[in-house]
Amino acid sequence: MRKCSLNSIDKVFEVISQSAKLYLPVDSENGASYKLWESGAIMSNALNTVRSPKDFFFPQTENLMEFKTSGKLIEVIDNREEKEDFVIFGVRACDVKSFEVLDRVFLNDITDTFYGNRRQHGVIISMACTRPVETCFCQTFDIDATNPEGDITCWKTENSIYFRANTDKGESLLAKLDSVTEEADDTQVKMQQEKTAEIMNRLPLADLKADAFGGGKTKQFFNHPAWAELSEACLGCGTCTFVCPTCQCYDIKDFKTNDGVIRFRCWDSCMYSEFTKMAHGNNRITQLERFRQRFMHKLVYYPENNDGLFSCVGCGRCLSKCPISMNIVKVMKKIGGNANE
Numbered sequence: 001m002r003k004c005s006l007n008s009i010d011k012v013f014e015v016i017s018q019s020a021k022l023y024l025p026v027d028s029e030n031g032a033s034y035k036l037w038e039s040g041a042i043m044s045n046a047l048n049t050v051r052s053p054k055d056f057f058f059p060q061t062e063n064l065m066e067f068k069t070s071g072k073l074i075e076v077i078d079n080r081e082e083k084e085d086f087v088i089f090g091v092r093a094c095d096v097k098s099f100e101v102l103d104r105v106f107l108n109d110i111t112d113t114f115y116g117n118r119r120q121h122g123v124i125i126s127m128a129c130t131r132p133v134e135t136c137f138c139q140t141f142d143i144d145a146t147n148p149e150g151d152i153t154c155w156k157t158e159n160s161i162y163f164r165a166n167t168d169k170g171e172s173l174l175a176k177l178d179s180v181t182e183e184a185d186d187t188q189v190k191m192q193q194e195k196t197a198e199i200m201n202r203l204p205l206a207d208l209k210a211d212a213f214g215g216g217k218t219k220q221f222f223n224h225p226a227w228a229e230l231s232e233a234c235l236g237c238g239t240c241t242f243v244c245p246t247c248q249c250y251d252i253k254d255f256k257t258n259d260g261v262i263r264f265r266c267w268d269s270c271m272y273s274e275f276t277k278m279a280h281g282n283n284r285i286t287q288l289e290r291f292r293q294r295f296m297h298k299l300v301y302y303p304e305n306n307d308g309l310f311s312c313v314g315c316g317r318c319l320s321k322c323p324i325s326m327n328i329v330k331v332m333k334k335i336g337g338n339a340n341e
Helices: 006-017 093-106 113-121 168-176 187-202 218-222 226-231 239-243 287-305 317-321 328-340
Strands: 002-005 021-026 033-036 061-070 073-078 086-091 122-127 152-156 160-165 250-257 260-267
Touching: 002 006, 006 021, 006 086, 006 160, 006 168, 093 113, 093 122, 113 122, 122 168, 152 168, 152 187, 160 168, 160 187, 218 287, 226 287, 226 328, 239 317, 287 328
Parallel strands: 021 086, 086 122, 122 152
Antiparallel strands: 002 160, 021 033, 061 073, 061 260, 152 160, 250 260
């Protein structure tokens, strides 16, 4: 384990930026967001960013290919390119876990090369939580906010930041920081973990369980009468899906230019009335059906097809951003009953 003082963290950032682009959470008037590091940038102390670091691997929009036309001839241009190495600093445990959810979608039997390229070149430096808030419930899904995964795990104490490499990528990067860090034991780290665990145990959602959900529960929950009540106030705005670190729905569109066509993909939402709409229409024509789809996927469909892994990481973004205060916690308590309290 290595450490550096908080006063010298800029030296760490400078060394990292010499070999890769470095992104870290920075405060803005709209909340914390990941920005490219430059000298003088101050890392945010916010618990989490407004939008998750999912954007680095699965961006909101990206070009897939181009078509150039000349008479009856069509030239297909593959615009994929090798990505530069980059480092994301300060990723919380919930967001690190979200990458596992996305990996099972984009790096499955058929690999999404756009996503895979970014994952190959990205290095994740996670940061253990010190001040979890009332909307946090990552422990519901067995995520340890005091010991996040990632290529390198960091812990921030009152005066220092501690580093532990977890992967070959992490070992390689941490070795480059030898000149600006020093060897350390984990005594202070363990003390910080105990403090954070105490806070986690006192949070309002500390006792929230997911025991009632999982694979094989479709018949049990699909026709539950509570869906009508829960979905009644839903605006179908899609805010929950756009701040969610695990949502992976997208649409593919063609845009005509003066000399051809650009094919791109962009995030989509199962909460939208035109989601998956085709010539025959839409197979979910009511907001109840769309609302149910979102939460059944998180709590039943995804774990059924992914070894019990839930497609929610308890980051709490949907709790804080939904304009009508409807979220997955309310669904779990209402549909799951006492088993989730």
